[in-house]
Amino acid sequence: MKNYLRGLKAGIPIGLGYLSVSFTFGIAAISYGLNWWQAILVSMTTVTSAGQFAGIGMMAEPGLYWQMLISQITINIRYSFMSISIGQKADEKFKGIYRWLLGFFMTDEIFAVASQEESVKRSFFLGLSTIPYIGWSVGTAIGALLGNILPARIMSALALAIYGMFIAIVVPEMKKAKPVILAVVLAFGFSSMFYYIPLLKKVSSGLSISICAIAAALICAVLFPVSEEESNSDKSSSLDKESENDKEVAANE
Amino acid sequence: MNNFQFFTYLLVLAGSTYLIRVIPFVAIKEKINNKYARSFLYYIPYAVLTAMTLPAALYATSSFISALAGIVVAIILAYRNKSLTVVAIFACLAVYITELFI
Numbered sequence: 001m002k003n004y005l006r007g008l009k010a011g012i013p014i015g016l017g018y019l020s021v022s023f024t025f026g027i028a029a030i031s032y033g034l035n036w037w038q039a040i041l042v043s044m045t046t047v048t049s050a051g052q053f054a055g056i057g058m059m060a061e062p063g064l065y066w067q068m069l070i071s072q073i074t075i076n077i078r079y080s081f082m083s084i085s086i087g088q089k090a091d092e093k094f095k096g097i098y099r100w101l102l103g104f105f106m107t108d109e110i111f112a113v114a115s116q117e118e119s120v121k122r123s124f125f126l127g128l129s130t131i132p133y134i135g136w137s138v139g140t141a142i143g144a145l146l147g148n149i150l151p152a153r154i155m156s157a158l159a160l161a162i163y164g165m166f167i168a169i170v171v172p173e174m175k176k177a178k179p180v181i182l183a184v185v186l187a188f189g190f191s192s193m194f195y196y197i198p199l200l201k202k203v204s205s206g207l208s209i210s211i212c213a214i215a216a217a218l219i220c221a222v223l224f225p226v227s228e229e230e231s232n233s234d235k236s237s238s239l240d241k242e243s244e245n246d247k248e249v250a251a252n253e
Numbered sequence: 254m255n256n257f258q259f260f261t262y263l264l265v266l267a268g269s270t271y272l273i274r275v276i277p278f279v280a281i282k283e284k285i286n287n288k289y290a291r292s293f294l295y296y297i298p299y300a301v302l303t304a305m306t307l308p309a310a311l312y313a314t315s316s317f318i319s320a321l322a323g324i325v326v327a328i329i330l331a332y333r334n335k336s337l338t339v340v341a342i343f344a345c346l347a348v349y350i351t352e353l354f355i
Contacts, residue, residue, distance in 0.1 A: 041263065157314070191305075214300075
């Protein structure tokens with residue numbers, strides 16, 4: 001229960017951010033000709049942003065099942081790497097049926113927060129998924145049923161919630177481990193290429209994120225492989241530092 | 254679009270997304286010991302998050318300047334080890350306040 005509540009709390013900023021994205025999705029789904037209940041059903045069964053936007057675009061035309069499958073695989077392949085990564089950190093009780101059930105919630109943001117855990121407990125993961133899932137579903141419903149009710153200023157501000165959260169995860173790790181700075185610079189460089197170079201701009205955002213991230217992480221892994229302890233126990237190393245500080249304080253006294 | 258078509262599309266969309274997430278989660282149970290593979294998995298979250306954030310975040314709000322303000326505020330607070338919620342809320346506030354003036 002304690003872990004569930006801790007996860008629940010950690011999911012609040014994700015849920016807030018999802019509200020604005022799924023709200024936009026709800027509006028888009030209606031404009032593509034879906035009913036309100038169809039829009040909500042898509043969000044509640046799929047829980048992904050880029051994939052859903054691409055999906056409703058195709059639903060507007062008949063018979064694109066294979067194209068849909070292929071585009072979904074390329075957009076979502078990043079989730080496979082996230083699942084492998086979290087699988088490595090999942091504790092001994094987080095296996096079997098729990099992985100089949102909770103793997104459903106592996107979004108970019110939930111992955112990002114879960115990856116900060118030293119050992120991922122299933123109750124923490126479920127707690128972490130709860131508010132984002134509600135936010136994603138409710139946001140879609142509001143967007144689909146009510147359209148533009150939130151003032152543009154609020155929508156604009158909420159759009160930065162998820163990015164703020166990402167920054168809060170990446171920056172402290174850059175301070176702690178220098179090679180992460182290289183990973184960030186490389187990923188930024190690659191993603192800028194996909195963003196600004198006209199030919200590369202045509203690549204879907206889901207796929208380009210996968211390509212940029214895999215390339216940056218591969219380069220860093222080859223140049224700066226981390227030792228077992230470093231990749232495993234981020235927390236204990238910072239605790240060590242704290243206890244060292246304590247010792248110094250004690251010595252000074 | 255009739256219901257049959259909708260539900261077929263939904264099955265493809267939701268089914269493929271689910272399987273992409275769950276199959277590697279269930280299939281890879283043992284600890285990966287290869288140093289490079291472990292390193293790759295260590296770097297991947299930071300690389301993914303950066304690729305998603307930059308430069309996309311700069312264009313996420315209704316003006317480039319407000320987005321920049323939000324990002325700068327987020328970086329400063331993150332550098333001071335503030336929690337995810339605090340950083341996210343203040344980034345939104347920075348956008349909101351900046352947009353009041355432009």
